[in-house]
Amino acid sequence: MWIKKAEITSFGKWRQQTFLFEAKNQLVYGLNEAGKSTLYQFIQAILFGFPAKRKKGQDYTPNDGSGFGGRLLLVHPTYGTVTIERYKAKNKGKAKVWMEDGQQGEEELLEKILYPLNQQLFRQVFTFQQEQLQQLDALSEENLHEALISLGLSGSNELFEQRLQLKNMFEAIYRPRGRKQPLNQALQKYQALQQKIKEKEAQEAGFQQLVRQADEEKRQVTQQATKNRNLQERQLGLEQQRMNWSAYAEYLELKKMELQLSASESEQAELQAFYQEYQQLMKEQEKLHAALQQHSGNQESARYYFYLENEQKIQQIVAEKVTITRMLDEEQRIAVKLAQVSEVPTNWEQNLPKPFADEQEIQKLFAPLQVQQKALEEQQIRLRLVKEQRDQAEASLNDYEQKHPELFNRKKNPPWLLIGAAVGLIVAFLLPAPLRYVLVVAAVACGIGGVLKQSKPANKDTWQEKLGQLDVYEGQVAEMTEKAAKSQRNVQRLFDQLQNELRRRNLADAENEFAVVQDNQRAQNYLAQLKTNKELQQRQSILRQNLMQQEERFGFLTEWLPLHEKNLSEKFAVLEQFVKEMEQIRFAQTYQENTVLQQRIHEAQKHQQQLLTQYHPLMEKVHLAYPSEIPAFLQRESEVVQKQGRLRELTKSVAPLFKEETTLAEIEEGLRILQQEIQAGEAQLQQLQEQEQRTRLQIQQMQADGTLDSLYQQISQQQALVENLTTDYALAKLENQLLQDIATELSEQQLPELLKQATSYFQELTNNAHSRLDFSEGLLTVDQMSIYNLSTGTKDQVMMAFRFAYLALQQKHPLCPVIIDDGWLHYDHQRKYQFAKLLQHFSENYQVICLSSDQEMVSYYQELHQPVWELKGVQR
Structure with a gap:
């Protein structure tokens, strides 16, 4: 890839400038401040983005507000001609890219085109600057060798710098014989702390034994507290059994009964129908027999006419006798149940209690108080122990003063x-x-x-020591007395809050959780009983209303029948007798002749016998000999059904409270024994707690100076510091070794070819003044002479040779032009000429842009027929 054109809109001192570049070698000449570095920074900014503003760095932002940025025209071996545009104020400073085939894109496309070239490679590999030479000049001999090899292997000294940085890092943390390094000092301090702890633990040989003893006593306290809790739960269970004893006795009685039905519901219905029909036949026979004895004079009586007028109403009343009788029986049972009321606090009758939903709520209510009470008990135990120690110290002091009265004799x-x-x-x-x-x-x-x-x-030091010890104990007594008083106030405050909550719920005042649980259980039972009684009272009220309505139906009979001051059952008996008499009169009126009556009686008896024959198997099945036994049998069956329901109810509510059958006397005796065990358990618990506190106090006194705890804390912190430093040291050393292994691997693969190419370039740079570069036993030599002894210019030429050698090895895939900025300040005219010749040959595979203010370099380029163009510079 090479740069064809740079169009600068505004960048540094340049405004509306266009620069055309050759594909091979060229020299860009300009005096100082002509804008060579600005051109280089423009190329870098368009390719990789605008640099962030720095206080000390040069700022290329134009002051006139013109468009900060411009374009670059690249020729890429794969993508062809590529135009890159970047302006600071447009698209947030991101690039826009146009390709030869019309494709457009932004930053992502640019990265794809340039890959694997990035800004770091551009600066360190493809840019030659004087600062890089100065950095190499400051290195020691060993580091100079490694830096040159790094240049040859990776194109830059980054590999060497990274290794050097890591080496300095882990050596700054630890050295095998070092003293000032953090890890060395941390290890020394850690070992010293270990020795101090060992000595301190030896001094306190009984300390660990006391700790184990305290732990064992704590276990015993927990075990005894659990045992006491179990005893209280057993006591609560027995209290519930005693409260529900009457219901349990009823449950036992019902359980002993044979509550099996002798007849099914359908069989009972058949017996009921049979009995009613049989009774009607019996009544009819009675009427017929009575009719034979009646005289016709009675047929005109007023009572008979009254009966005829109200026969329908009277028969309706008589027909409901069974229903009314059942209602009377139910009302009587309800009255008996309502009369069975257990004793309850009088205040509950006026204001209903509001019990807790379950025992967990009570535990939650008591939890803060119990915690504070436990803390108070511990403080009181500690206070007693400290007072004992104070009294012992005071007695020892008095005894010492009595033995040495001269302590108080001033002469x-x-x-x-x-x-x-x-x-x-x-x-x-x-x-x-x-x-x-x-x-x-x-x-x-x-x-x-x-x-x-x-x-x-008299030893005054001993006396003063005893006085000081007594003062310490007095101070501890005063401090712990104040703490105990404060805890007592907190306990009282929490206790008052608890009592207020109990009063709000209308429960009895109690000092312990168990008593509240018992009272809460009584309140729940009372509310459940109230609910049941309310339901019974509602049912009783309905029954009484129905019975009163039934009594009102007898009102029209009071003038004809003796019903005054009779209850409902007696009224039914009088009415049935009246109906019987009137029916006899009816029969007497209907059947005047004896033959007809006798025939009717015979038919009734025959029908009656047929009924007996028909229902004889059923009666025999339920063990009934006579029809007259049926009402009592049905009544017993009804009672069995009721008792079965009651048994189911008690089985669900009461039976779970009694795991085994017991008696009230056994329950009372169990409560008495449990109360004694609970009292003994509480005393034992208090004794164990006091013993544990004594042991804990001894442990605290042994730790009073805080030395051992402080040492434990210090060594824990020191161990963490050692671990962190060791981790940092290991990571840095591991990374350094990894980079060294990478360099070794690269050396084995590339070093022979690299030395061959570097030797060729070095010979050309020195005009064959030096013939060979060698690398043996980790040292780089020039004609078997250490490079550290070479002149500055020759060392620069060695560095140049290695850098160009690396680029030559990558010439099949030239990623970027090579840009050189005044990298030959130590060169004489001969070296400059050789360097210009090297650039001419090297540009056959790379575009070379040489930025220089050296007029002598211009003449060499012109002599070699290489392109030169000059930057005139402009004023801002």
Whole structure:
């Protein structure tokens, strides 16, 4: 690919300028500030985008507001002629592309055309600048060799720079014999902390034993608390059994009964129909027999005429006797149930309780209080322990002060024994021999006594230490007393809130969760009983209304029948007797002759016998001998159905409370025993909690200086630091090794051809002054001489040779023109001429754009018949 034309609308100092380029070699000449670098920056900006503004960098934005940008015309081996347009103010600075075949696109198409060329390759591989030479000049000998090989292998020294950067990075983190590197220092500090911890743990040999003991005591506390909770749950279960004992007794009674129906519903209906028909036949026979005995005078009685007038109403009342009787029985049962009311608090009768939905709500209500109570108990236990330690410290101090009263004697007693010993020795020298020896012995004895007395003075440091320890305990007592008082206030506040909630729900005041659970259960049972009673009362009210309506139907009979002060059952009996008498009169009136009556009686008896024969198998099945037993049988069947329903109800509500059959006495005894066990369990729990707190307090006192905890925290932080630094070191070293392996692989593949091509270019640049470039044992030599000892210009020529050698190896796929900007400042006239010849030969495969302000270079280009054009420059 090569650049054919550059059209600058406005860029730096250029305005409305067009530059035409040759496909091969050319020199763009211009004095300083003529705009050579501006032209280079324009080409780069159109290809890869406008650079971001920098404070120190040169800004090419025009000040006159003209269009910042322009066009480039490229000739591509695949896409043909390509026009690229880019303006800062248009399309957000993105490029527009037109191809020879009419295809258009933007940034994505441009990247596709240029690929794999990017801005980094453009700057480092295809651009030759003086700064690159200066960077190589500053390298050490070893690094210079590696940089030149990197130039030859990748076209730039980026591979070398990356390796050098990574090497500096991991060596800055750690060196095997280093001291100042972060990882070296971190490891030393980590080892020192390990040693300190080992020494501290050795000093506190019993610490771990105390920790294990505290953990075991905590386990025992948890186990005892669970045991106490289970006992309370058992107590609650027994309380519920005691509250529901009457229902359970009824359940047991029903369970013992044989509640099996002797007849199905259809069979009961058949028996009911048979009995009614049989009774009608019996009544008819009674009427017929009575009619034989009646006199005709009774047929005209007023009562008979009254009966005839109201016969239909009377028969309707009589026909409903069975229904009314059942209603009376049901009303009586309801009255009995309503009378069976258990004792309840009087305040519930005035204001209904509002129990909790379940036990979890009660636990949630008590949870904050229990947490605070537990904290208060722990603080009180700690306070007692600290007070014990304070009392012990105070007793020890008092004992020490009693043994050393001189602590409070401001006047220091003179050492009389020592003074006496000294005087005795002096006087002994003045006395004769026998007395002298006696006095010397006495003086020695006094001296020994004085020394012994002076060797055991009161140790003020010990006394002050005991005072300080007592002050520490006093401070701890004051602090923990304040904390306990604060916790007590919190407990009282939470307790008041709990009691207010219980009062709002109209439940009894209680100090523990179990009592609230019991009272809540009673409240739930009471509300359930109220609901049941309400339903029973509603049913009772309906029954009573119906029964009152039935009694009102007897009103028209009061003048003819003795119904006054009789209940409904008695009224039915009187009415049935009245109907019986009136029917006898009817028969007597209808059948006057005895023969007719007797014939009618015979027919009734015959029909009755037929009924008995027809229903005899059914009666025999249900074990009935006489039809008169049917009403009692049906009544028993009805009671069995009711008891079955009651048994199902009790099985669902009461039976689950009783896993095993028991008695009320056993329940009472179980509650008494459980209460004792709960009290003993609470005492045991408190004792275990206190013992655990004692152990925890000892642990805290051993950790009072905080040394071990602080060391644990420090070594944990230091370990994290070592791990992070080790990770950074390993990553940097691994990346460096990977790049080295890549360079080695490239060297094995390309280095022979690279050295051959570089030698050819180097010979041309030096006009055969040097004959050979070699690479052995990691060192690059020129005619077996180290390149580090070469002159600056010769080293520049070596660098040029390697860069051109790399590009020559890629000449089958030239990605971009080679742009050279004053890269020969260290060259003499001969070297410049050789360099110009090299560019002439090299341009056979690459477009070369040489930017120079060197007039001597212009003459060499003209001598070699290479194109030269001059930049005149314009004023902004």
